Amino acid sequence: MQVQEYYNSKIEEITYLLKRYKQRRNQYTTLKITAFLGAIISIGWFSTNGITGLLILFFACIVLFIYVNILETKLLKKIGFYTELRECSLIEQEYLKGNNSRLDRGEEYKDASHPYALDLDIFGEDSIFQAINRTTTQNGRELLRKWLLHPLKERQEILRRQETIEELSGQPDWCHTFRAIGNYKQIKRLSPDVIKNNSQQKISFASWKIPFLYILPGINIASWILYIINILPAAIPEILSISLLAFTLLSVKHLNKAHGNINAFIHSFSDLHELIQHFSSHTFHSPRLQEIHDILFKQGHNAQEALKELYKIQEGFDQRGNILAAILLNALYMRDLHLYLKLVRWQNKYAEHIPTWIDITGELDVFTSMANYRFNHPDFIVPELSNTTLLQGVAIGHPLLAGRCVTNNFEIKKLHEFYIVTGANMAGKSTFLRAIGVNLVLACCGGVVRAKTFLFQPMQIFSSMRTVDNLAKGTSYFHAELLRLKQLVETAQQEERLFIILDEILKGTNSRDKLNGSRQFLQKLLTLPIAGLIATHDLELGNLADIYPSNYFNCCFEITHTDNDITYDYKLKPGISQNMNASILLKQMGLV
Numbered sequence: 001m002q003v004q005e006y007y008n009s010k011i012e013e014i015t016y017l018l019k020r021y022k023q024r025r026n027q028y029t030t031l032k033i034t035a036f037l038g039a040i041i042s043i044g045w046f047s048t049n050g051i052t053g054l055l056i057l058f059f060a061c062i063v064l065f066i067y068v069n070i071l072e073t074k075l076l077k078k079i080g081f082y083t084e085l086r087e088c089s090l091i092e093q094e095y096l097k098g099n100n101s102r103l104d105r106g107e108e109y110k111d112a113s114h115p116y117a118l119d120l121d122i123f124g125e126d127s128i129f130q131a132i133n134r135t136t137t138q139n140g141r142e143l144l145r146k147w148l149l150h151p152l153k154e155r156q157e158i159l160r161r162q163e164t165i166e167e168l169s170g171q172p173d174w175c176h177t178f179r180a181i182g183n184y185k186q187i188k189r190l191s192p193d194v195i196k197n198n199s200q201q202k203i204s205f206a207s208w209k210i211p212f213l214y215i216l217p218g219i220n221i222a223s224w225i226l227y228i229i230n231i232l233p234a235a236i237p238e239i240l241s242i243s244l245l246a247f248t249l250l251s252v253k254h255l256n257k258a259h260g261n262i263n264a265f266i267h268s269f270s271d272l273h274e275l276i277q278h279f280s281s282h283t284f285h286s287p288r289l290q291e292i293h294d295i296l297f298k299q300g301h302n303a304q305e306a307l308k309e310l311y312k313i314q315e316g317f318d319q320r321g322n323i324l325a326a327i328l329l330n331a332l333y334m335r336d337l338h339l340y341l342k343l344v345r346w347q348n349k350y351a352e353h354i355p356t357w358i359d360i361t362g363e364l365d366v367f368t369s370m371a372n373y374r375f376n377h378p379d380f381i382v383p384e385l386s387n388t389t390l391l392q393g394v395a396i397g398h399p400l401l402a403g404r405c406v407t408n409n410f411e412i413k414k415l416h417e418f419y420i421v422t423g424a425n426m427a428g429k430s431t432f433l434r435a436i437g438v439n440l441v442l443a444c445c446g447g448v449v450r451a452k453t454f455l456f457q458p459m460q461i462f463s464s465m466r467t468v469d470n471l472a473k474g475t476s477y478f479h480a481e482l483l484r485l486k487q488l489v490e491t492a493q494q495e496e497r498l499f500i501i502l503d504e505i506l507k508g509t510n511s512r513d514k515l516n517g518s519r520q521f522l523q524k525l526l527t528l529p530i531a532g533l534i535a536t537h538d539l540e541l542g543n544l545a546d547i548y549p550s551n552y553f554n555c556c557f558e559i560t561h562t563d564n565d566i567t568y569d570y571k572l573k574p575g576i577s578q579n580m581n582a583s584i585l586l587k588q589m590g591l592v
Contacts, residue, residue, distance in 0.1 A: 003376055004096055006172065007089045014086040021079050028072040035065035052228070062328065077184075085180035088134075092376065095131075098402045103130045109145050112466075115491060119465035119501070120437045122148050126400060128438060132373045132447070136182020136275075139358055140365025147366060151444030153458045153496075155385050161370075161446025162382055163286045168371030174282055175368045175375070181274045182365065213341065217333035220244055224332075241331040248330040248337060272361050273307025279364060280304050289367075292360055303357045306350045313342050374448050383443040383454035389413055390459070390531055391440065391499065395452040398435035399442065406570040407451070408432060412531050415497060416551050418522065420542055421535040422577040423557030428570035429535045430465065430503055432557070436533060437463055437501045459497035462488050464505060481506055485521060492528040500525075500532035515540055526551060542576040 039061035046054035091102055106129040112118050121127045129148060135141045152158050168175055223237040276296055284290065296303040316339045319326070329335040374380070380399070386392070395407040406428070412419065423429045439449040443456050464484045485505065492498045505521065506514045515538050522534065522544060534541070544552040556577035560567045 003378060004093070007093045007096070010089040010176070011086055011093070014082050014089070018079065018082050018086070021075060021082070025072065025075055025079065028068055028075065031068045032065055032072065035061045035068060039065065056228075062324075081180055081184045084184040085176060087183070088176050088179050092372075096376065100126060100130050104133050104141075105130050106133065106141075106145065109149075113487075114149060115487070116437060116441070116461045116463040116501070117149060119463040119503075120434055120441060121400065122438075122441070128400065128441070131400060132369055134179055134369040134372050135362075135365045136179055136185075137272075137362050137365045139362030140369070143362050144366045144369060147445045148441065151441060151458065151461060152446065153444075153460070155458060158385065158444065158446050158458060160286070160288050161367075164288045164367050165370045165374055165446060165448075166382060167284060167286045167289065168367055169374035171282065172372075172375050174278075175371050178275060178278055178364070178368050179372070181278055185274065213334060213337055216240075216244055216247070220332065244334050245327065245331040248334045251337060272357065273304065273311045275361055275364070276303050276307055276357070292364065295356065295360055301350065301353050303353070306346070306353070307357075309342075310346055310350075313339060313346060316342075370445075370447055377448065377450070380448040380450050381452065381454060383439075383449050383451075383456055386455040386457055389455050390415065390417070390457050390497070391436075392455040393436075393439070393449075393451045393453060396435055396439060396454070397450040398431055399438060399450040401431075405450070408435075408570075408572040410436060410572065412499075415529050415531045416526055417531045417553070418525065418551060419533050419553050419555050420544065421533055421555055421557070421572075422537070422539055422542065423535075424559045424577065427557035427559050427568055427577075429557055431570070432572060433463075433465065433501045433503055433533055433535055437461060437499075440499060457497060459499050460491065460495045461499050461501070462491050463501040463503075464488065465501065465503040478506070489524075489528065492525075492530050496529060498528070498530045498532075500530055500534075502533070503535045504537060505534070514538065519544065522552070523548075539576055 039058055042054045042058040042061060045051070046058060094101075095103065105125055105127060106123040109123040109129070110118060114122075117123060123129045123145075129144070132148075133141065133144055135144055152161070220237065220240040223232055223240050226232040227234055227237045279293070280297065284293065316335070326336070377399070390412045392411040392413075394409050396410055397405040397407040410419075421429050421432070435450075439451065439454065440456060440459075440461055442449050443454060444458055444461075464481070488498075488500060506517045518536065518538060518541055522541070526548070542554045545554050553574075554576050555572050555574055557568075557570060558573055558577055
C-alpha cells in the first residue's frame, strides 16, 4: 500500500468509529439523567414514608449513576484518543503534500555557533527537525535535538539504531497509536525535571492512624448492614457515617495541600503508563528494543504495573471533584484518606525508578519519530557503514526537496581529499553541499538518507556557509568568518575524522586577498584529519588540483545559455566551471 493510501484509509476508518462512539455517548448521557432523577425521587419518597425499598432504590440509582459515569469517562477518553489518531494521519497527509505548517520547527534550538546546525537547516522552518519530529514527550523532543546535533561515532550504536528504526517503521499502526496516546495525554507539556524532582519529594502518613482507616469503616459498614436487616435503628449508622465524614474533613486541608503539591506529578507521570503499556502490547526483536523491554518490565519494579496502579490513584483523586460521590464514599469508608495512604506506599516503592522510566520513554519517543520518517519516505535507504571509503553515494538528493529532485553521485575515498566546487549563481552548488551534509547527519544519527546507495564512515561534521556579523559584540563580517574558521581548526584537532562543507570562505575581504587567504587556509587543512567540499567563485582555487593532485579535485555545476536564455541541469560535472550568469540575470531583471 502506498503511504498516501495508508493515511487516507486510516482517516476514513477512524471517522466512522468516532461517529459510533459519539452516538453511544448520547445514550450514556440519557442514562445518567435517568439515574440522577431516580435517586432524587426515591430519597424524597423515603424521607416521607420511610419504606426501606425506596432506600435500596436510592442506592441502586446512585450505583447506576456512578457506573454509567465511569463508562462515559472511558468512552470520552476513547473519543479523545481516536480524535488524536485521526489528527496524526491528517498531519502526515498534509506533510506528504508539502504543508508543514502544523509541525514543530524547533526554533529555540537554532544556534549559529554549532558546527553545522544553522547552515544545514537542522532547525527552523522547512528543517530536518520539522520533517522528523513527531515526539509527544518533552524528554523525547530534547533527545531528538541531541541526536541531530551530536552524530554518533560508534559504528555498533549506529547499527543498533538502524535496526530499531527499521523494525518500528514496519509497524506504522503501532507508531501512530504511540503518538496519539502521547498527544491525547499532552505529555509534551510536562517537564521531565519537574517530574523527577516531585518524585523525590517524600510524603508520609502517620503510622498510628492506619489501623483506624480499617477499623472505623468496618464498624460503619457493619452498622448499615444491621440497619438494613432491621437489627439497628437508622440513627446509629447515620451518626457513624457523619463521624467518618467529619474525621475526613478534619484532614481535608492537609489532603488538599498534599494533592496540590503532587498534582503535577500525578497528572504527568502517571499518563506515561499508557505509552509503556502500549510498548508491552507488541513483541519486538531488535536488540535495543529488547533491552528497553527488560528495563521497563523488571520483576519487582515493573513500570507497567507501577504506572497502572498510579493511574488508578490519579483517577481516584480526580473524582474528588464529584461532590455527591465524595460525600457518600468518605462517609462510608474515608475514601480520601485511603487514597492518600496508597500514594504514600506507591512512592516509597517506586520513586527511585522514575527517572530511568522517563528517559527510556523519551528514547522510545525518538525511535517512533524516526520510524515515522522512514515510513513516510519508502524511497529513502538505510546507509551502509564502510571500513574503507569515507563517503560514497549514488543519486544523492536533498531530503527536504519535495517532488522532482535532481540527484548527483559523489565520492570521497579518504581524509585529505577535497572537492572544489565551482559554478554559476543558482546552478545548484549550495543545494548540493547541503544535500551531502544533511544526509551525512542523518546517516550518523542512524536514520535513512535520500540516495540509491550511501556508504559512509562515522565522523564529525563542520560547515561554514551562513556566517553573519554581530554588531552588538563588535564583530565584523570578516572577523566572524575568521572566528568560524578558527572553530573549524580547533574542532579538527579534537576529532579522528572531520567532514567539512565550506561555501565561499573569506567573502569579507577583497578578491585578491580572498584568493590568497583561501589558498593558504586550504593548504593548512592538509595537516589536519579533514576531508570535504569547498564551493567558491574563485576559479583560480582550482589550480590547487595541479599542485596537489592527490588531495584536491575540481567539480562544477555548469550552465548553458543562448543570448538571454539560461539552462540549469543541476548535475555535478568534473572540472572547473566555464560559464557565469550574473550579467545575464542583471539584464533579465532590468537592473543594467
